[in-house]
Amino acid sequence: MADSAPRRTVLAAALAAVAGTAVASTAPAAVAGDRTGHRHAPEPALVDNRFWVSWIDWWSGAREGTRLVVDTRPGLVIGAPAGVTDYPDPHTGTTSTWEYATWTSPVHTSSVPATEVIASWNAATPPGTWIQIELRGTYTDATTTPWYVMGRWASGDGDIRRTSVDDQSDGRSSVWTDTFAVDDPASGLRLASYQLRLTLHRTPGTRLTPTVRRLGAMASDIPDRFTVPASTPGPARELAVPRYSQNTHVGQYPEYDNGGEAWCSPTSSQMIVEFWGRRPRPEDLAWVNPDFADPQVCHAARFTYDHQYEGCGNWPFNAAYAATYPDMNAVVTRLRSLTDLETLIRAGIPAITSQSFRKEELTGAGYGTSGHLMTVIGFTETGDVIANDPASPSNEAVRRVYARREWENIWLRTKRYNASGAVVSGTGGVCYLYFPERPTPAQRKALAAVGIRR
Structure with a gap:
């Protein structure tokens, strides 16, 4: 389930050591308001x-x-x-x-x-x-x-x-x-x-x-924050994104970090690549053991693998992999809020998000992680997050619904307490966006709204 736990943990420890533990909670970029109707003053661009x-x-x-x-x-x-x-x-x-x-x-x-x-x-x-x-x-x-x-x-x-x-x-x-x-x-x-x-x-x-x-x-320049204000839910929509579990690959290809929990990033990348109608050719997969299910996930792991980091969680390498498919674009960015994610989903663009949390901080996940990638595919009528979570026991179990308030906090915060009580870092809204060379007008507008312009 960890996208890059060893390296992200090192970065977290380094930043926490500099910042210390007395970090004030501050608001994220501008949001429309919270469930009580209170509105928050706009912040400078982050x-x-x-x-x-x-x-x-x-x-x-x-x-x-x-x-x-x-x-x-x-x-x-x-x-x-x-x-x-x-x-x-x-x-x-x-x-x-x-x-x-x-x-x-x-x-x-x-x-x-x-x-x-x-x-x-x-x-x-x-x-x-x-x-x-x-x-x-x-x-x-x-x-x-x-x-x-x-x-x-x-x-x-x-x-x-x-x-x-x-x-x-x-x-x-x-x-x-x-x-x-x-x-x-x-x-x-x-x-x-x-x-x-x-x-x-x-x-x-x-x-x-x-x-x-x-x-x-x-x-x-994301301000230090342990929590973020609640955002107001927008319209519901769910995208039909293929579902793949990283955990069905435990022990496969030790030379590419041994499958399982180390493969959340390439597994998420492959889900969205296939959502856009692209996938490896049969000849591209000829090297994969024919006894392994979903060989395209093995393929994604091999071709996102960073030989220095010794893992598949290098963010730009995942985006670059997605863009090797015909007429695909891919970027690594940060989003400001769940409102940004809703804008993308409404236009038909799923996103891959990076977050870290203790087991008790995300109801229904059943695990804690120092770094994990999920594919956000939609929102329910009440605004909860629908995610294809690759840290699931099977492809059928990948679709999850996570509480909006919990999910937005673990994704958008930059500081958190780990299981030992130490202050470590959060990703502050990091995500991968993959989209076709010729997006629809609505998709182009949505991408521009989150800062991705052609």
């Missing part, structure tokens, strides 16, 4: 999304060896390589030579001076190619970070091993697997702006190339 996706976006960056592909979905490819580099893969022990080309974004000044930034991307990397994503930022005191590696990624695993990079810090900020974080938010230091640098690699002497269709990041 999340900033910036994604480069259009022809103008790609043209605005600095290119060294990359060129634009102009079609129904613009992107970047290798034109004339900028140079050659060696990459010693720490997970294979081999060093290979690659041609490369780069694209560097313009400086983006975030509308939210940020304590955290999470990058995400959509790309195709045929065999013989891979990409690297880096971030460099400027703090609010005008000093700069180094270039941080946010991921070395390929859709396959035959050339390099897909990986995050540990031990990146300048003493003021650090990268925790997939998340840039200011080390001491209480100091007032924030990241004011950032650039992303994309490096495309290919086998020398070939015409192979990755194609990158989307690159961007979510920057946020």
Whole structure:
């Protein structure tokens, strides 16, 4: 059931140690009101999304060896390589030579001076190619970070091993697997702006190339809060999302973190990929043991696996996996409230949410977790959350209904008490959104309402 318990636990402990235990509860971003009819004053924006996706976006960056592909979905490819580099893969022990080309974004000044930034991307990397994503930022005191590696990624695993990079810090900020974080938010230091640098690699002497269709990041400054105000329920709707249990895979593929509780993220990703009518081809699944049910879940685990983190819970790697399917987009972001989730569900867009809780904090779950992904597929007439919870004993048991008040609190809070009474972190509304290249007008409007614009 844990999406990334070891790594998220490390991040939680680090942030809690900085913040201490005396953290005041504060409200989330603006909500309409609570069940008593009281209204809450709007708050400043807490999340900033910036994604480069259009022809103008790609043209605005600095290119060294990359060129634009102009079609129904613009992107970047290798034109004339900028140079050659060696990459010693720490997970294979081999060093290979690659041609490369780069694209560097313009400086983006975030509308939210940020304590955290999470990058995400959509790309195709045929065999013989891979990409690297880096971030460099400027703090609010005008000093700069180094270039941080946010991921070395390929859709396959035959050339390099897909990986995050540990031990990146300048003493003021650090990268925790997939998340840039200011080390001491209480100091007032924030990241004011950032650039992303994309490096495309290919086998020398070939015409192979990755194609990158989307690159961007979510920057946020979510206030410390143990609780959030109750939101007002909206219209009921339930989406017909396929149901898969992670627990039917216990013990499968130890090399990809052994199935079971470690596979909530890829299991959730596969549910939504198939909701949109995409799925692996039979030949893609030929490597899976034919005795295993739902081989597509095994496939998702293998191709979201982060070889440094040694797990399948890397948030951007899951989004990148979903976007390998035809005409799919995927981003990692934060939402402000259940009202945002209701906006998406009403438009026909399910979401994958990340949360952590003790067993007694979520009635009917039957477990506690330091980090878990669920697929939100709807809301009942009374506003309760309908989730496909992969931490279920069978596919048939995956659909759950969770109490609205409990669920929104465990998802949106940034601080919580664990079973030992220690203060640890919550995700503050993190979610994955997967959607087609050509969303309906209603879906496009809903995505814009939660900060995802084309």
